[in-house]
Amino acid sequence: MEEIIKILKQFRPDIDFENQKNLIGDGLLDSLDIVSIVSEFDSEFDIEIPVEEITPENFNSVQAMKELIERLKDEA
Amino acid sequence: MVNILSYLENSAKAFPQKIAFADDETEITFSGLKNAAMAIASRILELTNSERNVPVVVLLKKSVNCITAFMGITYAADFYTPLDSTSPQARLLKIKDTLRPRLIITTKELLPAAQSLGFCEEQIILIEDAVSHSIDSGKIEAALSGKIDTDPLYILFTSGSTGTPKGVTICHRSVIDYIEWVCNTFHFDENTRFGNQAPFYFDNSILDIYSTLKTGATTYIIPEKLFIFPVKLIEYLNEKKINTIFWVPSALIYAANSKILSKQIPQYLTKILFCGEVMPNKQLNIWRRALPDALYANLYGPTEITDVCAYYMVDREMSDDEPLPIGFPCANTDIIVLNEKNEAVKGSEIGELCVRGTSLSLGYYNNPEKTRDAFVQNPLNPYYPELIYRTGDLVKYNERHELIYLCRRDFQIKHMGHRIEIGEIETAALSLPNMENGCIVYDEQANKIVLFYQSETLDDAAVLVGMRDLLPKYMLPNRLIKLDRMPMNANGKIDRVTLKESLKK
Numbered sequence: 001m002e003e004i005i006k007i008l009k010q011f012r013p014d015i016d017f018e019n020q021k022n023l024i025g026d027g028l029l030d031s032l033d034i035v036s037i038v039s040e041f042d043s044e045f046d047i048e049i050p051v052e053e054i055t056p057e058n059f060n061s062v063q064a065m066k067e068l069i070e071r072l073k074d075e076a
Numbered sequence: 077m078v079n080i081l082s083y084l085e086n087s088a089k090a091f092p093q094k095i096a097f098a099d100d101e102t103e104i105t106f107s108g109l110k111n112a113a114m115a116i117a118s119r120i121l122e123l124t125n126s127e128r129n130v131p132v133v134v135l136l137k138k139s140v141n142c143i144t145a146f147m148g149i150t151y152a153a154d155f156y157t158p159l160d161s162t163s164p165q166a167r168l169l170k171i172k173d174t175l176r177p178r179l180i181i182t183t184k185e186l187l188p189a190a191q192s193l194g195f196c197e198e199q200i201i202l203i204e205d206a207v208s209h210s211i212d213s214g215k216i217e218a219a220l221s222g223k224i225d226t227d228p229l230y231i232l233f234t235s236g237s238t239g240t241p242k243g244v245t246i247c248h249r250s251v252i253d254y255i256e257w258v259c260n261t262f263h264f265d266e267n268t269r270f271g272n273q274a275p276f277y278f279d280n281s282i283l284d285i286y287s288t289l290k291t292g293a294t295t296y297i298i299p300e301k302l303f304i305f306p307v308k309l310i311e312y313l314n315e316k317k318i319n320t321i322f323w324v325p326s327a328l329i330y331a332a333n334s335k336i337l338s339k340q341i342p343q344y345l346t347k348i349l350f351c352g353e354v355m356p357n358k359q360l361n362i363w364r365r366a367l368p369d370a371l372y373a374n375l376y377g378p379t380e381i382t383d384v385c386a387y388y389m390v391d392r393e394m395s396d397d398e399p400l401p402i403g404f405p406c407a408n409t410d411i412i413v414l415n416e417k418n419e420a421v422k423g424s425e426i427g428e429l430c431v432r433g434t435s436l437s438l439g440y441y442n443n444p445e446k447t448r449d450a451f452v453q454n455p456l457n458p459y460y461p462e463l464i465y466r467t468g469d470l471v472k473y474n475e476r477h478e479l480i481y482l483c484r485r486d487f488q489i490k491h492m493g494h495r496i497e498i499g500e501i502e503t504a505a506l507s508l509p510n511m512e513n514g515c516i517v518y519d520e521q522a523n524k525i526v527l528f529y530q531s532e533t534l535d536d537a538a539v540l541v542g543m544r545d546l547l548p549k550y551m552l553p554n555r556l557i558k559l560d561r562m563p564m565n566a567n568g569k570i571d572r573v574t575l576k577e578s579l580k581k
Binding site: 009010011013014024027030031032034035036050051052054055056 | 536549
């Protein structure tokens with residue numbers, strides 16, 4: 001969790017990731033952010049986030065992102 | 077034909093009830109657009125006392141309303157500048173200082189933003205009220221009767237190296253010249269369904285907007301959010317039966333890299349055009365394998381020559397590592413490639429791409445110095461005044477006599493399709509309190525804007541937070557590297573070469 005927040009803060013130090021649960025829905029993260037975040041997750045956690053998993057639901061909160069990363073790691 | 081309104085008038089007659097533009101909330105027909113625009117124009121003419129060629133800015137979220145506002149301003153014989161509603165106030169104020177707009181069109185929702193830019197009550201038009209204003213056809217006709225085709229239609233602002241954006245001023249004649257070419261070349265007609273990606277402050281959108289008005293096509297304004305989620309993007313294209321797109325390569329590259337095309341394809345898509353930055357053949361080939369029968373065209377051009385001055389219809393197999401040509405000049409446009417001695421290049425010699433023709437901008441608004449630097453007398457013609465635009469792009473001809481783009485001759489970059497002067501980012505970074513020194517290097521391999529900086533008290537987060545108040549998001553550094561001291565070269569300047577080298581490790 002900490003690690004994810006650290007990565008996210010790198011791109012968006014202005015967002016309170018611990019408490020925001022609707023990052024996409026509220027328009028806090030945009031396409032530029034998601035592009036950066038996906039590629040950083042891929043390299044940091046040694047995963048490959050497939051296109052079907054790049055959905056608003058999976059990126060709406062840190063918790064959702066954590067679950068996505070863990071699921072992909074388990075599958076690997 | 078002297079005014080682009082003829083396009084709208086003709087389509088409103090031929091296809092009155094057809095949808096012209098649609099976004100995720102609303103849609104408008106050609107006749108609806110004409111009426112709403114004339115209502116807005118009537119309100120504008122009241123406020124301007126029917127003066128012509130007045131600058132009017134539009135502060136709206138990207139939507140059908142923007143198009144209505146643009147056409148309203150055009151009916152009032154004035155010219156428009158769309159403001160990016162997500163851009164920080166500091167940058168919008170710089171644009172306002174240069175343009176000195178008389179009026180602003182906005183909505184109730186954005187009214188506080190308009191007020192904080194310093195517009196007073198009698199300068200603000202709320203579009204939700206203006207569209208139902210009573211139409212004064214006589215006033216509109218009188219205003220338009222004095223408008224000529226070399227009068228401005230719009231002014232779009234691009235990044236400026238000293239930190240002040242430059243207002244590229246484009247007249248009706250240039251847009252007509254471009255739209256006639258583009259509709260004939262790509263056979264757009266009333267069955268064309270555009271999927272618009274380009275923001276309206278970016279001139280790629282000129283193709284979508286004015287081709288739609290000319291041919292009676294329909295433009296679907298794709299919600300920006302969908303470009304994040306490839307699966308939803310393809311679903312949208314299929315649901316709306318989009319057959320034509322003109323996108324920035326970044327959007328096409330992102331979709332190709334996501335591997336979506338091997339699972340799902342946009343089944344109605346037959347024309348794929350792109351412009352704004354280099355399109356790599358690697359990702360283009362992914363598209364070509366997914367949609368082998370579609371037409372692919374690489375368009376090239378800066379805002380200063382009305383969107384596009386050269387194009388290449390992809391007509392042969394290309395390997396992944398080959399550069400995609402920018403091809404040949406558009407009709408009624410001439411391209412001259414000049415070497416350092418200001419002579420036309422010979423053979424495959426490298427030179428600067430310069431443009432001649434009706435497409436040339438009238439210049440940078442309220443900025444004679446920058447205008448004189450970029451719009452200059454054609455050195456090959458000493459006989460009468462003739463301007464060319466110097467793009468700053470270095471190119472050469474290949475063995476097929478197609479133009480090949482090589483690189484910039486200055487500090488301009490293309491990042492995610494946006495044209496950015498590195499100087500504008502540096503100016504913002506250096507303006508932060510307690511920033512001692514800084515330098516921007518563009519990492520082409522990783523597509524990242526890297527800021528090297530020197531400061532006792534600032535850390536990465538503080539720098540980024542500070543810069544967000546000064547620059548639009550696409551100009552913010554993607555990576556920050558704090559140094560104890562900047563490396564200097566023999567001339568006492570920051571050593572950019574060393575900094576760039578350090579990124580390769």
